[in-house]
Amino acid sequence: MGDTTVIPFFVQLDLITGKLSSFSERVVRRLSDLRGLVADEVALRRELEHGDRIVYEVFKINVPPIQGHLFFNVTVIHPGKIGEEYHFTKGHYHMNEQAAEIYIGVQGKGLLLMRSYNNFRVIEMQRGVLAYIPPGWGHRSVNVSHDPFVFLSIYPADAGYDYERIMREGMGKRVFATSNGQGYCIVDD
Amino acid sequence: MGDTTVIPFFVQLDLITGKLSSFSERVVRRLSDLRGLVADEVALRRELEHGDRIVYEVFKINVPPIQGHLFFNVTVIHPGKIGEEYHFTKGHYHMNEQAAEIYIGVQGKGLLLMRSYNNFRVIEMQRGVLAYIPPGWGHRSVNVSHDPFVFLSIYPADAGYDYERIMREGMGKRVFATSNGQGYCIVDD
Numbered sequence: 001m002g003d004t005t006v007i008p009f010f011v012q013l014d015l016i017t018g019k020l021s022s023f024s025e026r027v028v029r030r031l032s033d034l035r036g037l038v039a040d041e042v043a044l045r046r047e048l049e050h051g052d053r054i055v056y057e058v059f060k061i062n063v064p065p066i067q068g069h070l071f072f073n074v075t076v077i078h079p080g081k082i083g084e085e086y087h088f089t090k091g092h093y094h095m096n097e098q099a100a101e102i103y104i105g106v107q108g109k110g111l112l113l114m115r116s117y118n119n120f121r122v123i124e125m126q127r128g129v130l131a132y133i134p135p136g137w138g139h140r141s142v143n144v145s146h147d148p149f150v151f152l153s154i155y156p157a158d159a160g161y162d163y164e165r166i167m168r169e170g171m172g173k174r175v176f177a178t179s180n181g182q183g184y185c186i187v188d189d
Numbered sequence: 190m191g192d193t194t195v196i197p198f199f200v201q202l203d204l205i206t207g208k209l210s211s212f213s214e215r216v217v218r219r220l221s222d223l224r225g226l227v228a229d230e231v232a233l234r235r236e237l238e239h240g241d242r243i244v245y246e247v248f249k250i251n252v253p254p255i256q257g258h259l260f261f262n263v264t265v266i267h268p269g270k271i272g273e274e275y276h277f278t279k280g281h282y283h284m285n286e287q288a289a290e291i292y293i294g295v296q297g298k299g300l301l302l303m304r305s306y307n308n309f310r311v312i313e314m315q316r317g318v319l320a321y322i323p324p325g326w327g328h329r330s331v332n333v334s335h336d337p338f339v340f341l342s343i344y345p346a347d348a349g350y351d352y353e354r355i356m357r358e359g360m361g362k363r364v365f366a367t368s369n370g371q372g373y374c375i376v377d378d
Contacts, residue, residue, distance in 0.1 A: 068287030
């Protein structure tokens with residue numbers, strides 16, 4: 001792991017747009033990263049013919065990935081649909097089943113889907129909503145608006161990411177646009 | 190500890206004022222709580238003759254105080270001075286020397302003083318400044334403005350608080366008003 005000494009630092013977070021003044025890493029997830037996760041794989045292949053667009057981006061600040069440290073990221077989910085399904089993040093459980101997470105909505109409107117076995121919860125996220133994801137709950141975010149949905153997340157740096165379980169079990173819920181495109185429907189999966 | 194099961198929840202955080210829609214506990218610290226911590230104890234006694242005013246308040250949301258959970262608080266430091274020393278929090282180290290902390294400035298202007306042995310750091314806090322307090326650094330906040338200074342803090346729920354060490358060793362720095370009351374001076378203590 002190398003040197004894990006960190007000295008105090010700061011970044012500027014624009015509380016209107018969610019933009020960070022600096023970051024260590026930008027993770028980009030594209031349409032093709034959602035293969036095996038979308039409701040309509042045919043629609044996904046059709047969309048891919050027009051290019052592999054960015055669905056969401058995560059701006060990360062590096063601290064040591066060890067107990068007691070805290071990771072914080074800004075996630076931007078761009079507006080859009082795959083078929084009628086709103087853009088969403090891959091979603092994950094924490095490898096460390098003790099690790100909680102805090103989300104703070106900064107811009108736009110989204111849904112936070114959570115699952116723990118056969119328990120499901122949905123929190124509507126918007127500016128200033130501070131959501132608590134308890135340990136053991138898988139979580140995925142969905143942009144249900146026509147603007148970017150931006151949120152800050154903070155979690156123990158030793159949380160780890162289990163994407164496989166979502167691949168295998170799903171989130172149990174999917175979010176589709178209403179036929180007029182002005183709302184959303186939450187549907188059991 | 191009783192039941193430590195938490196289900197997902199949210200609160201609304203006003204990103205302009207820092208006001209929380211609900212909280213579990215409000216901790217109030219008054220002038221008298223700063224006995225033994227101020228530069229000028231005579232000035233403190235003189236101020237106390239006019240009443241034991243509130244210096245700062247902490248709005249807390251309860252989650253289990255165990256590893257993996259995250260505490261989050263909003264702190265409001267009211268403007269004011271004790272003698273020429275700006276209002277400040279008692280300050281503490283974490284009992285758990287591995288536990289970091291994140292501050293996000295929401296309203297007003299303050300200083301975040303940090304100390305690790307003979308290393309000292311100061312970060313000027315204002316709206317949107319996201320500061321990282323690494324494990325092992327004692328921390329105290331100071332309101333250097335004429336308005337409330339409000340910030341959000343997030344930290345591991347098993348961090349614990351060591352106030353005694355600050356009592357014993359001090360923060361190493363003090364913050365006084367300039368003679369015209371429009372600025373601040375940071376002085377070695």
